[in-house]
Amino acid sequence: MRTDFSTLQQVMESAALTAGRAIMAIHSAGPDVQYKPDSSPVTEADEEAERLILAALIRHFPDIPVVAEEAVAAGRVPDVSGGLFFLVDPLDGTKEFVAGRSEFTVNIALIRAGAPIAGIVLAPALSMGFVATGGRAERFKVAGEAIVERQAIGCRGRGKALTAVASRSHDTPETARFLDDHGIDACTAIGSSLKFCLVAEGLADVYPRFSRTMEWDTAAGDAVLRAAGGETRTLDGEALVYGKRNQAHDADFANPNFIAAGAGWSGGKRP
Structure with a gap:
């Protein structure tokens, strides 16, 4: 499959922003916390964010399987043997979310042949995030319901102090x-x-x-x-x-x- 990175980025950003708004609404109301069999916490924010992301990905990319954290926990695991699939963590840092800290994120990635070729990390409580498509990485800011500022980023060279x-x-x-x-x-x-x-x-x-x-x-x-x-x-x-x-x-x-x-x-x- 030839990847249209422009469309992919638009869909990932829109899905992440939609999920982020749902997460923040629940964050403001105070989440109801439950625990999975492995003792990790899960909230209604995890579940609602995943529902919204899956709906967007399936609507725009119906032929690409989606491996999502809460779906896998419920036993719903798609066939990824074709080598192209999405990985979704609707709320990474649930412990931070429950504790009232701001370092939780929405995560969507596209995998091809075992490597992540595109992805978005949105920190809704910090009104910022990061996106990568087509070999380019950006940091962005969010105002209201839109991305308002983008800046290309890159790793630094090794200095004396690490x-x-x-x-x-x-x-x-x-x-x-x-x-x-x-x-x-x-x-x-x-x-x-x-x-x-x-x-x-x-x-x-x-x-x-x-x-x-x-x-x-x-x-x-x-x-x-x-x-x-x-x-x-x-x-x-x-x-x-x-x-x-x-x-x-x-x-x-x-x-x-x-x-x-x-x-x-x-x-x-x-x-």
């Missing part, structure tokens, strides 16, 4: 050891897929992840990072791939540990 970003809710001893091994003294803790985006816009050098994520958690942010000149690799140095099924030691669509980094990251350890 900055990392890490998960606010999933800190691990392995992360602390990684920072020490690589001589990184500055580390910003932030929720959701915004960690990828901080590296993509040159505000950080590396995002190490040593705790479990699912493909819908990472795909949109990874798309932005790759379009900005960065990369996401597993600990054995291979590019992180999407569409992982029938894994011997983990669930479908579960990611291994990874390092997401800018173009200037060499990975060398502290002498």
Whole structure:
């Protein structure tokens, strides 16, 4: 299938903005929190946002399967063997959302042959987001119901002082050891897929992840990072791939540990 990136970007942005408005309405009213079998929280905002995104994607791209977090949790898993499919996390950072913080995001990505080729990360409470299509990454602002300002972004080169970003809710001893091994003294803790985006816009050098994520958690942010000149690799140095099924030691669509980094990251350890 030949990808019309202009139409794709318009549909992703419209779907994300619509979902973001629904999320913020529920956020203002106070969400009702429930818990999945894996003890992760889910709210009506997750479910309503996913419904709206799926409706938009199915309407415009009826032949492209959509793997969405809440649908998969309910046992609805489409066939992605064709290699082209969407990954949707309607509300990444639900813990931040429930806690009243602003670092939650709406995430939509298009995967082709295992790689994220387009994606959007919208932070509705921050009135901003990031989008990547056709090998170009942008940061944008939102005013009312529209995107009002766009700015091309790119990863920064490696300098003498390195900055990392890490998960606010999933800190691990392995992360602390990684920072020490690589001589990184500055580390910003932030929720959701915004960690990828901080590296993509040159505000950080590396995002190490040593705790479990699912493909819908990472795909949109990874798309932005790759379009900005960065990369996401597993600990054995291979590019992180999407569409992982029938894994011997983990669930479908579960990611291994990874390092997401800018173009200037060499990975060398502290002498």
